[in-house]
Amino acid sequence: MEFFPGLGPLFLTIKLxxxxxxxxxxxxxxxAWWLSTTRLKIKPLIETVVALPIVLPPTVMGFxxxxxxxxxxxxxxxxxxxxGETLTFNFTGLVFASVIYSFxxxxxxxxSAFENVGRDLMEAAHSLGAKPLDAFFxxxxxxxxxxxxxxxxxxxxxxxxxxxxxxxxxxxxxDETRVISIAIYDHVEMLEYGKAHTLSAILLGFAFLTMLMMxxxxxxxxxxx
Amino acid sequence: xxxxxxxxxxxxxxxxxxxxxxxxPDHGVLGIFGHSGSGKTTLLRCLAGLEKKAQxxxxxxxxxxxxxxxxxxxxARNIGYIFQEDRLFPHLSVQKxxxxxSKRCISGNxxxxxxxxxxxxxxxxxxxNRKPQQLSGGEKQRVALARALLKNxxxxxxxxxxxxxxxxxxxxxxxxxxxxxxxxxIPMLYVSHSLEEVSLLCDHIIVIEQGRIQFDxxxxxxxxxxxxxxxxxxxAAAVLDGIITKQEKEFQLSTIQTANGNNIIAPxxxxxxxxxxxxxxxSNISLCKTAISxxxxxxxxxxxxxxxxxxxxxxxxxxxxxxxxxxxxxITQKSHQHLELAIGQTIYMxxxxxxxxxx
Numbered sequence: 137m138e139f140f141p142g143l144g145p146l147f148l149t150i151k152l153x154x155x156x157x158x159x160x161x162x163x164x165x166x167x168a169w170w171l172s173t174t175r176l177k178i179k180p181l182i183e184t185v186v187a188l189p190i191v192l193p194p195t196v197m198g199f200x201x202x203x204x205x206x207x208x209x210x211x212x213x214x215x216x217x218x219x220g221e222t223l224t225f226n227f228t229g230l231v232f233a234s235v236i237y238s239f240x241x242x243x244x245x246x247x248s249a250f251e252n253v254g255r256d257l258m259e260a261a262h263s264l265g266a267k268p269l270d271a272f273f274x275x276x277x278x279x280x281x282x283x284x285x286x287x288x289x290x291x292x293x294x295x296x297x298x299x300x301x302x303x304x305x306x307x308x309x310x311d312e313t314r315v316i317s318i319a320i321y322d323h324v325e326m327l328e329y330g331k332a333h334t335l336s337a338i339l340l341g342f343a344f345l346t347m348l349m350m351x352x353x354x355x356x357x358x359x360x361x
Numbered sequence: 362x363x364x365x366x367x368x369x370x371x372x373x374x375x376x377x378x379x380x381x382x383x384x385x386p387d388h389g390v391l392g393i394f395g396h397s398g399s400g401k402t403t404l405l406r407c408l409a410g411l412e413k414k415a416q417x418x419x420x421x422x423x424x425x426x427x428x429x430x431x432x433x434x435x436x437a438r439n440i441g442y443i444f445q446e447d448r449l450f451p452h453l454s455v456q457k458x459x460x461x462x463s464k465r466c467i468s469g470n471x472x473x474x475x476x477x478x479x480x481x482x483x484x485x486x487x488x489x490n491r492k493p494q495q496l497s498g499g500e501k502q503r504v505a506l507a508r509a510l511l512k513n514x515x516x517x518x519x520x521x522x523x524x525x526x527x528x529x530x531x532x533x534x535x536x537x538x539x540x541x542x543x544x545x546x547i548p549m550l551y552v553s554h555s556l557e558e559v560s561l562l563c564d565h566i567i568v569i570e571q572g573r574i575q576f577d578x579x580x581x582x583x584x585x586x587x588x589x590x591x592x593x594x595x596x597a598a599a600v601l602d603g604i605i606t607k608q609e610k611e612f613q614l615s616t617i618q619t620a621n622g623n624n625i626i627a628p629x630x631x632x633x634x635x636x637x638x639x640x641x642x643x644s645n646i647s648l649c650k651t652a653i654s655x656x657x658x659x660x661x662x663x664x665x666x667x668x669x670x671x672x673x674x675x676x677x678x679x680x681x682x683x684x685x686x687x688x689x690x691x692i693t694q695k696s697h698q699h700l701e702l703a704i705g706q707t708i709y710m711x712x713x714x715x716x717x718x719x720x
């Protein structure tokens with residue numbers, strides 16, 4: 137990081153967002169698929185739980201996550217026994233928190249994309265001899281690719297801008313938990329407006345470009361269909 | 362009919378249930394006829410393994426598809442399914458759509474279709490590189506047919522494949538279906554609410570109403586026996602199978618000879634020597650006690666009245682036997698009384714050639 141003084145928080149943030157998005161796509165896809173196909177009465181309950189991070193204040197999320205991840209809790213303790221590390225105030229803990237915090241931003245676009253694919257084409261695939269996983273990878277996934285793009289961009293962008301939860305769970309440790317939004321806050325607190333400007337402008341530009349890319353691709357594909 | 366399987370299904374739904382027991386023939390077309398909401402599509406879906414809650418017993422080609430302990434998944438049953446809508450995969454080309462099934466075909470099948478011949482028969486060679494969105498309704502259904510057939514299924518299940526098409530495209534597909542059934546050695550189950558489609562394509566028929574089978578038997582019997590629900594329909598009709606023996610090219614007319622020796626003149630639909638099926642609607646037959654010669658009507662066929670059914674209202678339905686070919690005629694009460702018709706009487710049927718349809 138010494139080559140780019142002051143940009144450490146930027147790289148840390150990108151690393152966090154990338155890892156979080158990858159994990160979210162792996163976990164979120166089966167959850168979204170299940171939600172899009174299930175007829176169980178429990179569905180609204182699961183949907184509510186998944187959507188909670190959208191409406192909860194980040195400090196509330198952060199507070200509960202802090203309790204969940206701390207070595208005093210059953211989960212935090214199990215993790216400590218397993219790895220010898222605590223989950224609070226370090227990078228791994230941040231990944232955990234981000235995955236939960238950004239969960240709905242990945243699951244919801246995937247769910248609606250899968251719902252658009254519908255049961256009809258999956259039935260057609262089965263009637264042609266495709267087993268469920270085969271049909272999923274050859275029919276549902278390619279047809280839901282716009283949903284995957286939206287989910288990836290939203291999951292990544294949302295993790296990028298996270299502040300409250302990180303502050304509660306990760307604190308402000310350089311190169312460990314000091315992500316870009318926290319660094320900007322610090323710079324402003326210390327009246328280093330120049331540094332705050334640099335980081336803010338990078339984040340603004342990045343957010344603008346990723347969203348523009350997503351909408352352009354979506355627009356193109358919509359026109360093709 | 363020789364039997365390839367047996368199906369005995371029970372399915373309970375809210376405010377609706379199906380209970381059906383029937384045999385599956387080893388070749389030919391079994392029509393499942395019923396009005397919308399009668400449960401015929403659900404019945405077909407049970408056979409395909411698309412209804413997880415189906416109960417009962419299905420055995421086909423010595424394989425157990427459904428019993429008390431298992432409900433074999435759709436992909437494990439060796440079927441070809443044609444849905445009401447084409448259900449082509451929009452992200453794949455026509456070629457890739459067709460290969461989707463053929464790549465996954467269950468090995469060890471005995472029938473092997475010639476791909477080239479099938480593409481020619483269905484006339485889809487020029488469509489292979491297109492996307493489904495670029496096809497017309499009729500083309501889509503033809504591609505769906507090719508896709509299902511090249512999977513090499515042991516049975517074809519067709520759920521109103523013509524329902525989503527307009528009359529022009531229907532007339533385009535019907536001959537393909539009729540051809541296929543002559544070319545293929547596998548049985549076809551054809552679900553439809555159109556008496557015309559069913560009578561032109563099927564050999565056996567099941568009539569279903571409110572989830573229960575009302576009639577199960579040969580097509581001719583179903584169409585012309587006075588007790589059958591099909592004879593009571595407004596568009597009740599008889600069908601005759603025959604071979605084209607003569608053609609008058611200048612009038613575009615063909616003479617079709619039935620196995621029993623009756624000659625029917627109808628608009629040309631195939632070449633000399635080809636076997637065809639014609640459908641003669643009961644309301645298109647008029648009756649005469651003597652044979653008249655100065656009529657525009659080309660078909661005047663002698664027969665004996667074999668049954669008379671007094672239909673509520675102003676109509677009478679007559680079953681007429683001509684050299685053992687059975688036809689239906691529907692006339693008014695008034696004509697019936699005027700002509701003093703009775704069973705056993707000889708009568709001349711007049712059938713306008715232009716009213717005869719066939720494949």
